[in-house]
Amino acid sequence: MEEHAKRLHPFKIPFELGKVMKGNLFFIIMLYVLNFGTEKTYMKVLQIGFLVYLVWRVISVILQWYTYKYQIKEGTVQITSGLISKSFRTVPFLKVQNVQRRTTLFHKLFNLTSLTFETGMTDDQGSVPFEVISQKEAKRLEQELSLIQELSVIEVDGTEEDTLEIFESVSEKTIHFTPTKQDVLKASFTSLSFLALIPIVATIYNTLDDFFNMENAEGLLATLLDTWWIVTIALIGIICIAVAFGIISTFVKYGKYEISSDHERVYIKKGVLDESAFSIQKEKVQAVEITQSLIKRMLGLAEVKLISAGSTGDKELETNTLYPFLSVDRAYAMIEEILPTYKVERSMERLSKQAFKVRMLRPSFFWILTTVAIYYFKPAIWYVSVILLVLIYTLRILDYKNSRYLLNNEIIQFKSGSLETSLFITKRSKVIQIEVERSKLQKLFGLASIETVNRSKPVHHTKLQDVSVEYADEFYTWYTCRTQNIQVE
Incomplete structure (x- = not known):
């Protein structure tokens, strides 16, 4: 036309x-x-x-x-x-x-x-x-x-x-999700949006200090705080204001959220004052990523992102994100509803004990350099080096426990992360490049690192360290068979 x-x-x-x-x-x-x-x-x-x-x-x-x-x-x-x-x-x-x-x-x-x-x-x-x-x-x-x-x-x-x-x-569209009032309340607490009130209050205080003598006000405030019932009322008031602020800001950002699809495209729209919408052809989805912060894991929530070759706009808009506070079960089910060719398998292979040994033996150059700097400039705070070492190895242990992998015909799944975990799912036909690497330490324990590259903006790299060399070989063979179902886009 x-x-x-x-x-x-x-x-x-x-x-x-x-x-x-x-x-x-x-x-x-x-x-x-x-x-x-x-x-x-x-x-x-x-x-x-x-x-x-x-x-x-x-x-x-x-x-x-x-x-x-x-x-x-x-x-x-x-x-x-x-x-x-x-x-x-x-x-x-x-x-x-x-x-x-x-x-x-x-x-x-x-x-x-x-x-x-x-x-x-x-x-x-x-x-x-x-x-x-x-x-x-x-x-x-x-x-x-x-x-x-x-x-x-x-x-x-x-x-x-x-x-x-x-x-x-x-x-003709099928609506898969619209948030309820309970979802908005859950999102306001999970996103910690009420904490955004702190810098706003600080800014207001500094502004008032430019026009008024706040020292007298601080003296009056100190006198009032000596009375327990005033302190109690003040705390309750602050908590109520913070909670209300969190709920309102969450509603403004995630209100009118809707996830829908037809047989051709996926549609995501949200926002009250500033509305944004995103749509993508199902066949153009390069991968799916499910992330969980520590708080979300404790509450059984997850965030699902659709990775595409084109740009997804401003990062803060999160236009390619299915509702960031879905329950894990609902998130997995929705992926299969919207993208029938992507099936999320919960049962995945764990890393071997050899992988645990390698992660414990692998040196931390950041810790070494920090320790040298502390010893040279301020040896009195030597305990910072010990705390840092404990923190590094704690994160390594958590990452080892959370890491998983699976090859399921056309689909591959990687999961990794310590405090925040990421489950990456893609199809063989959407992977444009792979890498298999082995360090000297990994060779001693029969391990390797594997990586997939998907079209995105910027290009999306997903790496999993310390898988068995047998799995690395299987991964390489799996990718070489992609010519039988490769798609030209």
């Missing part, structure tokens, strides 16, 4: 100008607020120079919006930009790995959104962003993408379906 070239929404201009003002807020305050009406010559020169810079940025933003055009043509997104030096870019829809949508408060005010198509390319050309477009236009672009990718699958399979049926199949 072809169309005339389009520009982004005109509100792209104030959106970009807002980012310019935010990025230069410090200089604006320093030059035009704190030094308003200054008679200093050098400061006036700086003010005029910075004003010229701001005018240039405003003109630049307007020209960038005016010259940036896109159109859908012959199954591709074609983008032109530039005024004097024109640039042309063509991205086939079939190269798109995943789709991200983010709707900030600015977007919501004007019924707009931001849409990004991510390809498997690792450079700056890997993303196709539409930062400010209407909700209707974003939906249309996503439907175009789904239709073209669906048609390509049908052509490969040799099946006959008409376009209407394809559109209907794209719209």
Whole structure:
């Protein structure tokens, strides 16, 4: 389907100008607020120079919006930009790995959104962003993408379906998870979000100290703290405020969470004020990673991430994460519901006793260098070296106990970690490279280290140390047989 070239929404201009003002807020305050009406010559020169810079940025933003055009043509997104030096870019829809949508408060005010198509390319050309477009236009672009990718699958399979049926199949989604009130409460305590109140209170205190004499207030506070019932009420009040803050902040971040899928794609969306959405073709999922912090292991919770070849956006958005506070049983079941070709096996092989010996004998160069530094600069704190040594070996023992591995036909699973564990699951057809290494110490005990490499942004490496050499050989043979089910993407 072809169309005339389009520009982004005109509100792209104030959106970009807002980012310019935010990025230069410090200089604006320093030059035009704190030094308003200054008679200093050098400061006036700086003010005029910075004003010229701001005018240039405003003109630049307007020209960038005016010259940036896109159109859908012959199954591709074609983008032109530039005024004097024109640039042309063509991205086939079939190269798109995943789709991200983010709707900030600015977007919501004007019924707009931001849409990004991510390809498997690792450079700056890997993303196709539409930062400010209407909700209707974003939906249309996503439907175009789904239709073209669906048609390509049908052509490969040799099946006959008409376009209407394809559109209907794209719209049919199965909702796998939406958090309940109990899930939000559990997440607020598990994420320790209430601790974020501490730096906020500290900032408020420092701000007040700039305007008021806090020494008198501290004296009054010390007098009040001598009364036990006032202390009790104060503690209860602080705890209630912290808990309420944690619940509200968790709801704002993880509220309206939804995990769904159709026969072609997986969809994840979340957020109340700042909404984000992520979708990926099931066949484009390179691996699945299940992580558990110490607190989550104690509470039986887990976080599941989908690893894909394209970028997954800002790290803090966690767009590729299935709800981070799922119960372990629900997490495993959901993986199999959403990705039927990925089956999580709980029974896995443990490392041998030889592996334990190697881990106890392997020297810690960090501990050696730290000990030398302590002995040379401050021998009086020698006990720090002992504490560090105990900590290092405790973590090694925990990692040994948590480490597992399994080859199950097409699927391989690695698990490792001490305080935080990570279970990595991938298919042979998604592994682009493997490595088998043996150190001199490992050779003495018949062990080896194995590693898989998956396409991601950046490339994803997963390593497991000290497996038996027999398993390393089996791992190598397993990978060499990948040609029988390799997929070209």
